Amino acid sequence: MSESAMLSAAQLQRVVDANPYGCWLQLRVHAVTNSGIELRVPGRPEFIGTQALQRLHGGVITSLIDVACGYAVLAATGQAVSTVSLHTDFHRAASLGELHIEGRVLHQGGRICTAEAFIRDDVGTLLASGRCTIHKSREIHPALAPQP
């Protein structure tokens, strides 16, 4: 979508690491390319929704859609972002284990962007997907400021 990503994977990881909920999710930035970002999470016991079935809670899944869409826009533009609305489709019940999360910008407007995200397990099965309307602020994200 964008000609070249504005943030490197290392810069995006610094953004994640300054975000307490992102830390709790144990988000790792696996790749940032011109076509999008890939995040991974290893999974933790608190992600479980249905104890008897050991299935991931939908709230964790929809959190990851939010994160991947917002960071896709941030990585592509370098601008601070906030989510206006979010839509998630849950395709399959997910078990605890490493998740691969892909985020991509679908459309960049002046202030309003649309991004989409796909969550797969570690063998590539699509578990959930969704999209967010993202508001892009006029300000450059602090992560792009020179490091002292």
Next chain:
Amino acid sequence: MSESAMLSAAQLQRVVDANPYGCWLQLRVHAVTNSGIELRVPGRPEFIGTQALQRLHGGVITSLIDVACGYAVLAATGQAVSTVSLHTDFHRAASLGELHIEGRVLHQGGRICTAEAFIRDDVGTLLASGRCTIHKSREIHPALAPQP
């Protein structure tokens, strides 16, 4: 929507307490009535998304929409539920503090239900709202089984 709720607040709290992610969210069932449910969460430091601004992460907000919609259908029907899709609108930036979450069934079909949820802070300001498509299984939820 339903003529009378199938679960009491105490029964719904037992369902929540058997759900690791619900425990991590510190969900408390405040009320179950014929018109819906009310949940509360006290807030915890890991809910923060933007450290500098001490704002709640959108992922926590959208998790609460998921939880409130699913439990609204469960409380009304007594049937095990899973979320098919979710839509959240983020209205205002939210600060750390007690959240009041209302869930209501909008429509009950044979297997597919629609529920909506509203998240307010402790002075009643609307922070976010949304709706979910919920699949209702044919099975009664174990929480309704007689307790030994």
Next chain:
Amino acid sequence: MSESAMLSAAQLQRVVDANPYGCWLQLRVHAVTNSGIELRVPGRPEFIGTQALQRLHGGVITSLIDVACGYAVLAATGQAVSTVSLHTDFHRAASLGELHIEGRVLHQGGRICTAEAFIRDDVGTLLASGRCTIHKSREIHPALAPQP
């Protein structure tokens, strides 16, 4: 939501009548109050999706959600609007006949508003509901300009 509606029913009807698709839908403004708007459409044969079953097409239903949300914001604010995103839940198959469409503002932000809409048949059965993210322009809608 708003303290008082900015447009009267007659003013909103003039807006509708200047909108070719709204005319084709045969939209009639039934009421504009401080809590929202009510539109009605009589139904026309081209609304049918499934010929054999004489059921309304989902595209007509989702068009009415769009219209009702946008006009709810316009009526409440007097400002020109455009839809950013739309979500529709289809609750029941709908037959050809008069539809009652309710639109309400859920939240008014600086530029971004959320509105919801409910479509019922002429005996009050809920057929569909949904919500839109609406962008409110800085400009007053021409319908509020003095009529020469």
Next chain:
Amino acid sequence: MSESAMLSAAQLQRVVDANPYGCWLQLRVHAVTNSGIELRVPGRPEFIGTQALQRLHGGVITSLIDVACGYAVLAATGQAVSTVSLHTDFHRAASLGELHIEGRVLHQGGRICTAEAFIRDDVGTLLASGRCTIHKSREIHPALAPQP
């Protein structure tokens, strides 16, 4: 998604032609492949929402998202479909002119499928996109029955 499309373009065109709203939209089936469908509409004056600006009404756009998602599932499976919920993002104001509409199946479950759609103008600019939750019935669509 599907290994091979179940309907040919000619069969899908017959389905469209038996659908009064689809006829009114002047839907033409341009292609059906294993990866999805492409529809085209030439545009008609009643599609206009804002007379002064000659812009397409959002209701027409969201109708086309519904149509493309439903027919993508129908073409892939041969089964009769109905839309459970729909989400549309409006990316750019659209002018009257030929529209190219792409529909793709994202996930096929037992009864519940997710499909996505993209609407472009005749030079390929993305105007809108969206996704639908589609219920797939157990019955083969009549269009697949042998023609007498």
